[in-house]
Amino acid sequence: MKKITFLFLLIPFISFAGEMKTIGQKGDPSEVDRVIIVKMYDNYFEPKEIHIKKNETIRFIINNYGELVHEFNIATKEMHLKHQPEMMKMIEKGILQPNKIDKKKMMELAKKDHSLSHSHANSVLLEPSKSAELIWKFSSDIDIEAACNVPGHYESGMVSKINSI
Numbered sequence: 001m002k003k004i005t006f007l008f009l010l011i012p013f014i015s016f017a018g019e020m021k022t023i024g025q026k027g028d029p030s031e032v033d034r035v036i037i038v039k040m041y042d043n044y045f046e047p048k049e050i051h052i053k054k055n056e057t058i059r060f061i062i063n064n065y066g067e068l069v070h071e072f073n074i075a076t077k078e079m080h081l082k083h084q085p086e087m088m089k090m091i092e093k094g095i096l097q098p099n100k101i102d103k104k105k106m107m108e109l110a111k112k113d114h115s116l117s118h119s120h121a122n123s124v125l126l127e128p129s130k131s132a133e134l135i136w137k138f139s140s141d142i143d144i145e146a147a148c149n150v151p152g153h154y155e156s157g158m159v160s161k162i163n164s165i
């Protein structure tokens, strides 16, 4: 019985790890090939297109110049669409506010529901005037996008195409 429970817990993890592999992996700081500066505004990114080479490790330096909380998330369109309900849940729980992240509440609620902690290697969530960096090693040439999944932002065009050459 215990074995079966364990397997069920493992299945979503395996499928997520599989998805991550197609978009690349967390990059090693000592292997950074290039730095790309990303600016967040309400509700769009600059640049709108990002060009990368297969196997390139990029250090993204992300600055939020907007007045709202924004996310920079590297994923396929399907992964973004799957992540959006998690972001909606963060709003419903009061963790994610238009211009603020309630980190205390996040830590508290994430003890019971890990999806509320928003800890993903391929994503950063930033309050206004904050900045962060994300090092990513791209491994494939499938269609990926950098997007903000704060409810309504993706739909209003907060997405940059990542083209591999």
Ligand SMILES: [Cu+2]
Pocket (backbone or CB within 6 Å): 043, 069, 070, 071, 148, 149, 150, 153, 158
């Ligand atoms: Cu946004």
